[in-house]
Amino acid sequence: MADARACLCAILLLSSSAAHAQLSGSAGIVSDYLYRGISLSSGKAAPRLAVNYDGADGWYAGGQVISAQLSGATGRSAQWLGYAGYARQLASGVSWEAGVSRYAFPQRPGWHFNEVTGGVALDNVSARLSYAPDYLGLGTRTWYGEVNGGKDLPDVSHLPGMRLRAFWHIGYLGSVHAAPGAMIGRHDVRLGVQGGWNDWRAELSFDAARKRKTGGVYDYGGDPRTTHEVVLGISRMF
Secondary structure (H helix, E strand, C coil), X not given: CCEECEECECCCCCCCCCCCCEEEEEEEEECCXXXXXXECCCCCCXXXXXXXXXXXXXXXXXEEEEEECCCCCCCCEEEEEEEEEEEEECCCCCXXXXXXXXXXXXXXXXXXXXXXXXXXXXXXXXXXXXXXXXXXXXXXXXXXXXXXXXXXXXXXXXXXXXXXXXXXXXEEEEEECCCHHHCCEEEEEEEEXXXXXXXXXXXXXXXXXXXXXXXXXXXXXCCCCEEEEEEEEEEEEC
């Protein structure tokens, strides 16, 4: 929940074998809004609203809005993410997806950027690769590779309807043919557990990121080269 892979989010690989279209959403709050290891809420809690549409033929679309505060900004502002794409599951059990995303930051209009993404998944492991031709308006082409996994934990028998799942994430953001002073390199890792009870969801994770020093500067100026924190998120599905 803390990553707008996440993203926000994170967008899950979808199976085209769904029998019918489905519209879903969630509303909640995270203790810190992290995007690929970097806080986009100045380390503060941020409420978030998300919606997603899964078509019966494999097409999907959705988005989220979160009230957060960018580093150096004087107040909160809505930050937007919209995405759309297509996903299909093969007879072998492997799923694949391809899609596009749009990130918008009203506080920093120059930061708006687009991404294209492709990915595959099998059982409880997925891998995705995203490409942005102008990342955060820096004039730098970037790619982001990530691997995600999870495992359902034993049922909590004394709490009917309770579900638990452990998860992990490893990602790397790199630049393509950028000038030395504009090069971007950052690793990020997430380890955590998700819990669900009826329509409620909770997530607790440990998040860490490390930036690569290039050309005598770091990719976010004076930000620390290494960061780590524990993030809590709570939401209700609808």
